[in-house]
Amino acid sequence: MNTYDDDNIFAKILRNELPNDTVYESEYVLAFKDINPQAPVHILVIPKGRYISIDDFGSNATAEEIKGFYEAVSKIVEQENIKQDGYRTITNTGINGGQEVPHFHLHILGGTKIGVMVSKAV
Numbered sequence: 243m244n245t246y247d248d249d250n251i252f253a254k255i256l257r258n259e260l261p262n263d264t265v266y267e268s269e270y271v272l273a274f275k276d277i278n279p280q281a282p283v284h285i286l287v288i289p290k291g292r293y294i295s296i297d298d299f300g301s302n303a304t305a306e307e308i309k310g311f312y313e314a315v316s317k318i319v320e321q322e323n324i325k326q327d328g329y330r331t332i333t334n335t336g337i338n339g340g341q342e343v344p345h346f347h348l349h350i351l352g353g354t355k356i357g358v359m360v361s362k363a364v
C-alpha cells in the first residue's frame with residue numbers, strides 16, 4: 243500500500259461524508275470515538291493530512307503537523323481524565339500489523355487496565 247486511498251473511511255469522515263463522535267479537533271487532527279470500543283475510553287486520533295501509516299507520517303509530514311499531532315494526544319488524555327491512571331496507545335500498520343483503515347491513526351485506550359500487550363502471533 244503505497245498510494246493514499248481517498249475513499250478510505252477516515253478520509254470520508256474528514257470530508258464530513260460520514261458521521262463521527264468527535265472528542266477533539268484542531269488545525270492538524272481530528273479525534274473521535276472508535277465505533278467498536280475495546281475499553282471504556284477508546285479514541286482514534288488522525289492527522290488531517292493524507293498519510294497512510296505512522297512511517298509515512300514520520301517521513302512526509304511537516305514539523306508543524308507532527309507537533310500538532312502529539313500536542314493533541316496530550317490534550318486528549320487530559321480531557322478524557324486518563325492521564326493519571328495511564329492508558330495505551332496503539333498504531334497498527336499494514337497487513338502484519340492488522341491495519342484495517344489505511345489512514346494513519348493512533349488508538350488511545352484507557353479507563354481500565356488494558357490487557358496483555360499482544361496476543362501470541364505464532
Ligand code: DGP
Pocket residue numbers: 251260262263274275276277278286333334340341342343344
Ligand atoms: P485499525 O485496525 O488499527 O486500522 O483500526 C481501525 C479502527 O477504526 C477499528 O478499531 C474500528 C474503527 N472504525 C472503522 N470504521 C469506523 C467508522 O466508520 N467510525 C469510527 N468511529 N470508527 C471506525
